Amino acid sequence: MIKYDIRPIGKINTxxxxxxxxxxxxxxxxxxxxxxEIYKQYQEGLEGIEQFEHIIILFYxxxxxxxxxxxxxxxxxxxxxxxxxxxxxxxxxIGLSILRLIGVDGNLLTVKDVDMLDGTPIIDIKPYAANLDxx
Amino acid sequence: MIKYDIRPIGKINTxxxxxxxxxxxxxxxxxxxxxxEIYKQYQEGLEGIEQFEHIIILFYxxxxxxxxxxxxxxxxxxxxxxxxxxxxxxxxxIGLSILRLIGVDGNLLTVKDVDMLDGTPIIDIKPYAANLDxx
Numbered sequence: 001m002i003k004y005d006i007r008p009i010g011k012i013n014t015x016x017x018x019x020x021x022x023x024x025x026x027x028x029x030x031x032x033x034x035x036x037e038i039y040k041q042y043q044e045g046l047e048g049i050e051q052f053e054h055i056i057i058l059f060y061x062x063x064x065x066x067x068x069x070x071x072x073x074x075x076x077x078x079x080x081x082x083x084x085x086x087x088x089x090x091x092x093x094i095g096l097s098i099l100r101l102i103g104v105d106g107n108l109l110t111v112k113d114v115d116m117l118d119g120t121p122i123i124d125i126k127p128y129a130a131n132l133d134x135x
Numbered sequence: 136m137i138k139y140d141i142r143p144i145g146k147i148n149t150x151x152x153x154x155x156x157x158x159x160x161x162x163x164x165x166x167x168x169x170x171x172e173i174y175k176q177y178q179e180g181l182e183g184i185e186q187f188e189h190i191i192i193l194f195y196x197x198x199x200x201x202x203x204x205x206x207x208x209x210x211x212x213x214x215x216x217x218x219x220x221x222x223x224x225x226x227x228x229i230g231l232s233i234l235r236l237i238g239v240d241g242n243l244l245t246v247k248d249v250d251m252l253d254g255t256p257i258i259d260i261k262p263y264a265a266n267l268d269x270x
Contacts, residue, residue: 002256006139027266047205058227062139083173094193
């Protein structure tokens, strides 16, 4: 079976040290801030990012073990297919959050409404573009 | 250096056989349709996805070689950091498109406004949620 290698480009520092204390989604974060540290060898890739109000963060659920094809979303009373949920227990452990970018200082990005665990590996950042991403 | 394994959960069939003919973004696709084929072993994960109007597709730019830390976006006259662009030539070759879901038939999803090359590996599908993803 084909597989692809993904390497972290940085990590995010957040107030959440344990998964039981992390919010389930950005909307439950009560405005918590986090700092994304991009590794020095990728810092040039941030040039111009300060012009964007929101950024799409792809990250790796590094503390999730295995996966399930179904999950029960919070508030739902039945199981749903994993691809119809945002659960971390997915075949590829990739998470996505769209965050407000507050500030850029060298290789550090300050973002608002974080929902990741402290130390979560970041695998990509893309600019949020209303004409592509707003539905 | 840490690395993570990502495995395709399916592939997308689109009208674009060559990168020079693929639209640069979903908004330039002129309504082109594509079919996502989820591999049988992951089909159960689609349960309930038909209730969503839009889905977030993560895919792998399997025909992109290497990466660059800067790129010139279409219409721009200067280089920008790769994380401030949607270029495929990124450190991790992951692409993201938010597509309208037209129909579900077993392990096949019909989607609209596709911009991927024919045969592109799909690595994740997440439901689009306005309260999380609309900025």
